[in-house]
Amino acid sequence: MRKILIPTDFSENAMNAIRYAVDLFKYEICEFYFMNAYRDDIYAQTQDFTQDNIDRISANISKKSEELLGNIKSHFRNKLSNPKHTYFIKPSDNLLMDETNRIVDEENIDLIVMGTKGKANNKKITFGSNTLQVLKYVTCPVLAIPENYKYSSLKHILFPTDYMVPYKRRELKLLCELAYPFNAIIDMLYISKSNTMSLRQKDNKAFIEKEFCKNNINFKIENSNHITNSIFKAIKENKTDMLVMINTKHSFLENIVFQSTIDKLSLNLDIPFLALQNITRA
Incomplete structure (x- = not known):
């Protein structure tokens, strides 16, 4: 059985990477872990750093993260049903690098799949900052999927x-x-x-x-x-x-x-x- 971690920021690039991974491993027994680490999203929305503001924003973002991950899980489990595949969601109030490393170690992940870019989608660069961090620092193979790349059988x-x-x-x-x-x-x-x-x-x-x-x-x-x-x-x-x-x-x-x-x-x-x-x- 293969264990695959897919970090997502819910961008189209990230969704495209999920679709590619599910198609690529359609013949294998796999566990897919859809992960969203949202600590940076909390900091980005908090202007007045009071404890009440942080708690309220954290709760809202946490709820949204779990809902969106749940939607992704339901889509691939129900609409693209593959009996060889099992799906798990991992919402986390953590930084991307810390949470990625934690799950890789905890679940003994075989492969990380992610888009080459996220929401920022800068056309002038090959890899976005998050993808580059994972490539450089996470001790696990990483498969990066370019924007809009459509799955086809490997030849x-x-x-x-x-x-x-x-x-x-x-x-x-x-x-x-x-x-x-x-x-x-x-x-x-x-x-x-x-x-x-x-x-x-x-x-x-x-x-x-x-x-x-x-x-x-x-x-x-x-x-x-x-x-x-x-x-x-x-x-x-x-x-x-x-x-x-x-x-x-x-x-x-x-x-x-x-x-x-x-x-x-x-x-x-x-x-x-x-x-x-x-x-x-x-």
Whole structure:
């Protein structure tokens, strides 16, 4: 059974991410946790910080959060009934990061799914501030769904790597099982100035090959110094449906996403993006 956490601010972007996740995992037994952390909403509406004001606003926002989450649960449970899926709601007077981490640990979550942007929906950036925080700091794989991206069966998955980090079996299993029902092709793209690999890289590559034994996998080499350009080239040439990257220190993802402010990024994705967090979990 797979456990999936979906934070929502009730924006259309967030709802689109929920729809995508429910469709993507339609063949699997899953528990979906719809979560709304509304502490920031309370602060945003409180101008005169008296205890009475905070209590009143908190109660109103709490009630609204629970009602909206309940509506989402009812919609997917009743109108899009799938006997393999079970739904839970998690309204919380907490900050997004704190509540996300708490639920990930408490429920042993396998995957977080969320929209790339929320209510603010700034057209000039790839990831909204909330999504970026989750990508950077939550110790769980994150699948980010772009605005208005419509679900289609996975056919081609791109996984750029330098083979320098040891991969976690749990997270490679997640990708393996995600691709398998669709018979999707996984392209392992090694971007480097040289075709040669160290012993460490060869061992890590062999580990991937073993873990992906049930999948269609291609090992490719791109001789280049330009990581982002090579990634976009591969996405376009292969009509890629999902980009997968490892989030760990000194990885491609860290170099691309976290080295500068998000509004300066050249990585403007219009396909789902799966960030595997290279950390040890039970």
